[in-house]
Amino acid sequence: MDERYQVNERLSSEMVERMNFVRECVVRAEDTLVIRNFSDARRLYGRLTILNRELIGQKTVRMAARKELLDGLKLLNVSIDQFARLRVGEPSHSLIQECRKAMLTII
Template identity: 40%
Template sequence: MYIMRDRLSATIAERSNSIKEMLVRAEDARTINQFCLMSKYYQKMHTLNQAMVAEHKIRCNNHEELLKLLRNLNKIIEQGSRLRVGAPASRLISACRDAIVQEHFDMLQKIILFGV
């Protein structure tokens, strides 16, 4: 999960630098009155910008879906803890949190069903 996020961040940084480079080149072409070249750079910059906007929308949608799933998971853990009273309920919640942090998602079902 972290590798994918790092890869996406690196891609965004690379495209952002490319857009900055295209902007500088387009402005240089404008100052020397090469408008065809300037237009070409602006078209490339527009294409890169559209790709970045599309990737950003994908990341936003993925983030919203992740938040929705985490809310559902939190409700499931809360309902599982309501089946217990006192210390066992607290232990169940902390065990579920530990399983999530350590990415032992297969253990969540067992923790909720059988307790700690």
């Protein structure tokens, strides 16, 4: 689970970096249009198109990683519930509480 969280964090930070670069390119492209430098504007908008494709691909990877993480958490939750059913009364409740505490410290 830790690896999945680390992958998710890394993908998020990479996406933030690219979004900042996109903002910078948009501002530069708009500035070149204002000063009527169309060749540079065309080059910058071409770069924005490439960045947009990369961001879409990165978002797809990030969504798949997030889905994998959520599926793992769901499986862990189901396992905790099944193990808790093997016990009766207070031991069952304490097992669930301790497992959930452990999950929160991981998250």
